[in-house]
Amino acid sequence: MKISVIGCGYLGAVHAAAMAQLGHQVVGFDIDSYRISELAAGRAPFYEPQLPEILASAGAKGGLAFSTDPAVVAGAKVHFVAVGTPQRAGGYAADLSAVDAAIDALIPHLAPGDLVVGKSTVPVGTAAALAARVAAGCPGAMLAWNPEFLREGFAVADTITPDRIVYGLPADPAQAASAKALLDEVYATALAAGTPLVVTDYQTAELVKVAANAFLATKISFINAMAEISESVGADVTQLADAIGHDARIGRRFLNAGVGFGGGCLPKDIRAFTARAEELGRGESIAFLKEIDAINLRRRQRVVDLVTELLDGQVFHKKVAVLGLSFKPESDDIRDSPALDVAVQLKGLGADVVAVDPKAIPNSMRTHPQLAYTEEVETALSGAHAVVLVTEWKVFRDLDPAWVAGLVERQLIVDGRNCLDPDAWRAAGWTYRGMGRG
Numbered sequence: 036m037k038i039s040v041i042g043c044g045y046l047g048a049v050h051a052a053a054m055a056q057l058g059h060q061v062v063g064f065d066i067d068s069y070r071i072s073e074l075a076a077g078r079a080p081f082y083e084p085q086l087p088e089i090l091a092s093a094g095a096k097g098g099l100a101f102s103t104d105p106a107v108v109a110g111a112k113v114h115f116v117a118v119g120t121p122q123r124a125g126g127y128a129a130d131l132s133a134v135d136a137a138i139d140a141l142i143p144h145l146a147p148g149d150l151v152v153g154k155s156t157v158p159v160g161t162a163a164a165l166a167a168r169v170a171a172g173c174p175g176a177m178l179a180w181n182p183e184f185l186r187e188g189f190a191v192a193d194t195i196t197p198d199r200i201v202y203g204l205p206a207d208p209a210q211a212a213s214a215k216a217l218l219d220e221v222y223a224t225a226l227a228a229g230t231p232l233v234v235t236d237y238q239t240a241e242l243v244k245v246a247a248n249a250f251l252a253t254k255i256s257f258i259n260a261m262a263e264i265s266e267s268v269g270a271d272v273t274q275l276a277d278a279i280g281h282d283a284r285i286g287r288r289f290l291n292a293g294v295g296f297g298g299g300c301l302p303k304d305i306r307a308f309t310a311r312a313e314e315l316g317r318g319e320s321i322a323f324l325k326e327i328d329a330i331n332l333r334r335r336q337r338v339v340d341l342v343t344e345l346l347d348g349q350v351f352h353k354k355v356a357v358l359g360l361s362f363k364p365e366s367d368d369i370r371d372s373p374a375l376d377v378a379v380q381l382k383g384l385g386a387d388v389v390a391v392d393p394k395a396i397p398n399s400m401r402t403h404p405q406l407a408y409t410e411e412v413e414t415a416l417s418g419a420h421a422v423v424l425v426t427e428w429k430v431f432r433d434l435d436p437a438w439v440a441g442l443v444e445r446q447l448i449v450d451g452r453n454c455l456d457p458d459a460w461r462a463a464g465w466t467y468r469g470m471g472r473g
């Protein structure tokens with residue numbers, strides 16, 4: 036099937052390449068000329084494991100093309116909208132201007148029977164409004180909502196073998212049947228493999244997405260709240276998480292306490308959901324999400340406070356090695372990154388911050404040129420008065436405490452991701468502080 040993807044960022048570029056890998060003819064359109072020129076040359080414009088491989092293999096098969104010209108989408112039967120929906124400047128609501136612009140650019144190239152498929156994360160009610168615009172702009176064209184659940188770092192596998200697929204279909208039965216048939220063809224491989232499919236209306240599909248992210252954020256802030264309590268009484272939140280996680284109704288995943296959640300999704304999605312609920316007069320139903328956000332942001336401050344405490348309040352002109360910049364390992368994404376936030380706060384207190392990250396330095400340098408960066412872990416650690424680990428890249432998890440001890444000025448470490456073995460570090464002479472670990 037001929038497919039177009041509008042918006043080729045962390046979601047859209049992977050979706051385009053994965054759909055081509057599955058045998059579809061795919062064209063990608065984006066207004067970002069750097070991203071498009073990289074993708075057109077078969078290169079990934081950001082770090083995502085497996086993306087270079089599928090770009091190369093799908094490109095070699097000839098089923099994948101990219102352009103900054105919206106006319107490239109003409110002739111495709113299914114058009115995925117995957118543009119950004121960031122937090123609006125100065126507010127909590129989602130900024131839908133890119134979605135509106137994408138629909139405007141798409142409409143002149145639609146033909147009757149075409150299906151526009153929303154993938155971006157949007158406030159509930161958006162799909163119905165866009166469907167009306169699509170129908171007015173091209174009578175006979177349809178819209179479906181098909182939220183995306185991929186995780187960065189696992190985006191290719193999550194796209195090719197998702198754990199579920201959700202279709203939000205038009206209310207009109209004939210349109211719903213046509214839309215479903217087209218989506219079934221797009222996802223034939225995953226459906227044949229038995230991937231669970233939920234077929235529903237627009238508003239449920241939109242809500243599924245934000246509810247899933249709200250639940251994940253709640254799980255993380257729940258365990259971070261337990262970390263705060265643990266800190267008061269000398270308990271160990273990692274053991275607490277193991278113990279409650281053995282209950283299958285709770286589960287151990289997403290119970291890792293630490294510096295909290297960041298990225299281009301969880302933080303802005305819970306805020307946009309809150310704003311939308313308030314617009315609907317239902318703010319009280321999810322008022323707890325404000326607390327989830329507040330707990331999350333407090334953990335960033337806690338890491339900064341622990342570093343300050345270890346340095347006896349004397350942060351000024353002390354060298355602090357910050358291990359990690361991306362919001363999670365296996366990604367170069369620094370959107371709302373707790374790690375970068377900690378680095379900036381420490382710098383603001385006068386520390387001589389030297390940050391190291393395997394992939395996120397170029398992005399960080401662009402947005403935060405005031406920080407000092409190094410590609411070498413050894414350079415970051417040499418002469419450091421304190422070490423703070425804020426993104427649990429394998430290279431940091433595997434550090435040998437005795438080797439690091441030989442590099443630093445003082446053996447003080449804050450493990451902002453609870454990913455190191457406290458006993459091993461303490462045995463090597465370190466003052467170790469985790470998050471909610473006594």
Ligand SMILES: NC(=O)c1ccc[n+]([C@@H]2O[C@H](COP(=O)([O-])OP(=O)(O)OC[C@H]3O[C@@H](n4cnc5c(N)ncnc54)[C@H](O)[C@@H]3O)[C@@H](O)[C@H]2O)c1
Pocket residue numbers: 041042043044045046047064065066067070117118119120121133134136137140154155156157183184185186187299300
């Ligand atoms: N990144 C993820 O893991 C992920 C997962 C699920 C859902 N989502 C949702 O998907 C959407 C995209 O997220 P992302 O992380 O890929 O963002 P992103 O910023 O990496 O990519 C968005 C892309 O859209 C492009 N764009 C903006 N306006 C455009 C226009 N008018 N026409 C064509 N292209 C345009 C931008 O240039 C950019 O390349 C968001 O709604 C996000 O919440 C993201």
Ligand SMILES: O=c1ccn([C@@H]2O[C@H](COP(=O)(O)OP(=O)(O)O[C@H]3O[C@H](CO)[C@@H](O)[C@H](O)[C@H]3O)[C@@H](O)[C@H]2O)c(=O)[nH]1
Pocket residue numbers: 156183184185186187188248251255288289290291292293294295296297298299300301304362363
């Ligand atoms: O136990 C945990 C698990 C995660 N995190 C943090 O939470 C953030 C988000 O992690 P993750 O959810 O793995 O990354 P994303 O790639 O942002 O994926 C989320 O956001 C996407 C965009 O909406 C969704 O598609 C995914 O399903 C959803 O997991 C990161 O900063 C993690 O460090 C924790 O602090 N503790």
